[in-house]
Amino acid sequence: MATIYEGTEIPTDRHVAIKFLRTDLAKNPDMVGMFRAEAAIVTKLDHPNLIRGLASGTFGASHYIVMEFVSGPTLRERLKWGQPERDEAMSILKQAAAALDHAHDRGVVHRDIKPDNFILEKSVLKLSDFGIAQITRKGPVTKDSSALGGTVIYSAPEQFTEGAIIDRRADVYALGIVAYEMFTGRTPFTGYKPASSFSHRVPRAADTVLERAFNENPAARYPSASAFVLALEAAFIAFAPDSTPAPRLEMATPPHPMKPVPREPAPESPPGANPPPEESGSAWSILAWVLLVGAVVAVGILAARAMGIGPFARQASGALKAPPRLRASLPRPSLPVPLPGVVGKFPHDKAEPPAPALLLEDRFTVSLGDSGNPNDLEVRTVSLESRVKRTCENTWGDAVHEFVEGEAFGGALLFDAALPYPQPRVTSSEFRYTAGHPVHLFLELENPKATLDLDLAAGRGTIVRDEGNPQTGTCEYRASK
Numbered sequence: 515m516a517t518i519y520e521g522t523e524i525p526t527d528r529h530v531a532i533k534f535l536r537t538d539l540a541k542n543p544d545m546v547g548m549f550r551a552e553a554a555i556v557t558k559l560d561h562p563n564l565i566r567g568l569a570s571g572t573f574g575a576s577h578y579i580v581m582e583f584v585s586g587p588t589l590r591e592r593l594k595w596g597q598p599e600r601d602e603a604m605s606i607l608k609q610a611a612a613a614l615d616h617a618h619d620r621g622v623v624h625r626d627i628k629p630d631n632f633i634l635e636k637s638v639l640k641l642s643d644f645g646i647a648q649i650t651r652k653g654p655v656t657k658d659s660s661a662l663g664g665t666v667i668y669s670a671p672e673q674f675t676e677g678a679i680i681d682r683r684a685d686v687y688a689l690g691i692v693a694y695e696m697f698t699g700r701t702p703f704t705g706y707k708p709a710s711s712f713s714h715r716v717p718r719a720a721d722t723v724l725e726r727a728f729n730e731n732p733a734a735r736y737p738s739a740s741a742f743v744l745a746l747e748a749a750f751i752a753f754a755p756d757s758t759p760a761p762r763l764e765m766a767t768p769p770h771p772m773k774p775v776p777r778e779p780a781p782e783s784p785p786g787a788n789p790p791p792e793e794s795g796s797a798w799s800i801l802a803w804v805l806l807v808g809a810v811v812a813v814g815i816l817a818a819r820a821m822g823i824g825p826f827a828r829q830a831s832g833a834l835k836a837p838p839r840l841r842a843s844l845p846r847p848s849l850p851v852p853l854p855g856v857v858g859k860f861p862h863d864k865a866e867p868p869a870p871a872l873l874l875e876d877r878f879t880v881s882l883g884d885s886g887n888p889n890d891l892e893v894r895t896v897s898l899e900s901r902v903k904r905t906c907e908n909t910w911g912d913a914v915h916e917f918v919e920g921e922a923f924g925g926a927l928l929f930d931a932a933l934p935y936p937q938p939r940v941t942s943s944e945f946r947y948t949a950g951h952p953v954h955l956f957l958e959l960e961n962p963k964a965t966l967d968l969d970l971a972a973g974r975g976t977i978v979r980d981e982g983n984p985q986t987g988t989c990e991y992r993a994s995k
Contacts, residue, residue: 515539515549520583523568529583530568534576546577553579555622555644563613565633565642584642585870585906586635593629593695600715603696604747606632609639610689611739618682618738625680627688628668629695636909667701668692671730683732686739690727693746702728717753720746839914842869843902843921849879853994854891856880856955856968860977860987862900869915869923870908874900876977876985878966880957891952892931893943896959896966899926929959952991 519532539545556567556579569580589606592598598606610632617624624631626643633640670687672678694702697720698712708721727742729735736742851857862874878898882891902917909915917923931940939960946954953971958964968975970991976984 515545521580523580528568531581531583533579533581535578537576540575540577549577549579552644553577556581559617559620559622561613561616563609563639563641564616565640584633584635584640585873586633586638586640586908587870589629589632589634589639589692589696592634593699597699597713598696600750603693604743604750605637606634606639606696607689607693607743607746610641610692611743613639613641614682614685614689614739618685623680623682624685624688625669625673626665627685627692628665629692630665632692667703670732672732681732682738683735686735686737686742687728687732689739690724690735690742693727694724717749719749719753723749839916841918842908842915843917843923845918846899846922846926849877849897849899849926851879851881851992853992854882856882856970856989856991858966858968858975858977858987858989860975860985861903862985869900869917870906873903873906873917874923875903875987877901878977880955880966891945893940893957894931896929896940896957897926898929898964927962951993955991 516533516535519534521530521532522528523530535545535549550570553567553570556565557570558567560566565584566582567579568582571578610627614624614627622644624641624644627641631641631643633642666674668688668691670680670684672680673684691701694700694709697709697716700712702709702724708718709724710716710718710721723742723746726734726745727736736745849857857879858877860876860878862876876898877900878896880896881894883894900923902919902921902923905919906917907914908917929940940957941960942956942958944954944956945952948971953969955966955968955970957966957968959966962980964977964979966975966977968989970989973988973990974986975989976986978984
């Protein structure tokens, strides 16, 4: 329903995001009302785990909201990289609960809690997108009410039930679904099984807590988001994973107590006499074994301390003053642009960890064959790679990843028309000319699938990769000298 721009607030030089209602929706009174309601809500709330609203208004016929800029990946992107550890998951849930309690105490129900709306900026969670949030009211939901809606798989049943009343417990339901998904990697619907059956890290006591959170009956759920998270944390603390008591071993017959074996009394030796040779050798043998075992244990302790394993793991990890710093981007020269050719830059819509997606851009070059006639240009190669837009750091796991402006992230993709399938190749290309000069270029690339639609006259274009969202950017045609 909106287009979001990255911008700078000129008087304060503050980095902001500006959300504009789409012009085709500005004529719809309901959409304008929802947009204004979101503006009122985000400027009303002020919490470190909520994206702050800074201003709102109209610019010509456009409605806008100015918000703080947040650059971290979403929890949805984080889950694609693997399930978080228990401490990380609980940290995310605690921060989300704090944000929701703040909103709920001020009469705001989010109604669209899902991993896509959790933004992870370093170790801080930011809850976003109050587009369908509403002020709590006592009236029931009707078919025409804006209270209907939300992402179905995370929405409480009452959000789609006419006559139901929606309150903070609807967000508790969705937060329970998100928690289950973090611990199991799936949502609890198709062929439901307790979370402990999917992950050994989840104790059975936590199953009851999770099931109460997303109970279909609102009255059976926890009264607040923090109450749910505190109960879940208590279950983890009180019960270790796999804490089911082991079955008791029943013996067929009671064991008889062991009886000591009588020893022969040793003959008395006269005072000052030396012990028998075999007895002295036995003593020295025992002493040698004791010394050998002691040496092995000492070596093992020193090795464990040096490697930070076993009982020394916590001590070793605590001794680190700062996480290691890793260079995540690679120094790489600019892509070669043989003349004639086309160059372009497009904001990156997807990034693999630990790269922050909003700080990357795709750069490409298209080399053209020039036969002397400008109307006979043909595509030779297309090179595509991701580069960092500005220098930044991104903390992920136990390391700080450094990204340097202009450097490449990952490997470059090369589409060569001469390569046979299934190698990357250009499957089709189309030029449009005005007065003998190319003004438009359309390319279809295969394996991986991508399309480029470049308006060379306007210097703008779009790229779509793997049938994903279109990326808009700039392009430039460079003719032969």
